[in-house]
Amino acid sequence: EVQLMESGGGLVQPGGSLSLSCEASGLSFSTYWMSWVRQAPGKGLEWVANIKQDGSEIEYVGAVKGRFTIYRDNAKKSVFLQMSSLRAEDTAVYYCATGPSSNYHDTRGHYFFGYWGRGTLVTVSS
Amino acid sequence: DIQMTQSPSSLSASVGDRVTITCRASQGIRSDLGWYQQRPGKAPERLIYAASSLQSGVPSRFSGSGSGTEFTLTISNLQPEDFATYYCLQHNTYPFTFGPGTKVEVK
Numbered sequence: 001e002v003q004l005m006e007s008g009g010g011l012v013q014p015g016g017s018l019s020l021s022c023e024a025s026g027l028s029f030s031t032y033w034m035s036w037v038r039q040a041p042g043k044g045l046e047w048v049a050n051i052k053q054d055g056s057e058i059e060y061v062g063a064v065k066g067r068f069t070i071y072r073d074n075a076k077k078s079v080f081l082q083m084s085s086l087r088a089e090d091t092a093v094y095y096c097a098t099g100p101s102s103n104y105h106d107t108r109g110h111y112f113f114g115y116w117g118r119g120t121l122v123t124v125s126s
Numbered sequence: 127d128i129q130m131t132q133s134p135s136s137l138s139a140s141v142g143d144r145v146t147i148t149c150r151a152s153q154g155i156r157s158d159l160g161w162y163q164q165r166p167g168k169a170p171e172r173l174i175y176a177a178s179s180l181q182s183g184v185p186s187r188f189s190g191s192g193s194g195t196e197f198t199l200t201i202s203n204l205q206p207e208d209f210a211t212y213y214c215l216q217h218n219t220y221p222f223t224f225g226p227g228t229k230v231e232v233k
Contacts, residue, residue, distance in 0.1 A: 037170075044213065044224055044225075044226050044227045045162070045164075045170065045213055045215075045224040045227075046224065047215075047221060047222035047223070047224065050222075059220050059221075060221075061221045061222075062127075062221060095169055095170070107175075107179075107181065107182045108172070108181065108182070110175055110176065110179070111158070111160060111175045111176060111217060112160065112215070112217045112222070113160065113162065113170070113172055113215065114172055114175070114181070116169040116170055116171065117169065118168075118169050119169055
């Protein structure tokens, strides 16, 4: 069974920093793009960042560019989101999700967000 | 950025009904579109990828169609577990963008 387990959420003051982790099990992690998607309380979904299997391609939504950094450690089957200069509008549940995989037999590895974690809540408030 | 719109924003339906949700993109996205279901307090789950391919394990009452700028998600024979919010996602061009969601409620 595939599991994505996020951790690291919590309460942080505006301007502060926080680092999120997502550990994968049950899949060949190094063959998947990985992503972060967030959802503000009572709002819709917002894509945040993508990272390719080997980290050679990274993309961010404009609202977090220069403040958030996505990176991965394939040996630890983990993807991370380092967040700095946090703002109230960054308050959200942060989900990690899988992207395309080079393992074509897994249909959830076709295109984006085939597997999701349960999310971790980040609250930015004084 | 590509804007995604969904209609309706909410709908009321009964078990056994056929429901259709429309998603429109502000510019052509080929078939680079997915549909996601989110139940309250839960993570989203993908139902459809590549606009019309049913995700394995998803009931066949869900179907998707469209390409370019207009897409539809159809739920035939609505079941109690289908009352949820549905989102479309375009992954043709960065930044990826989701539609605002369609809430399917019990009539």
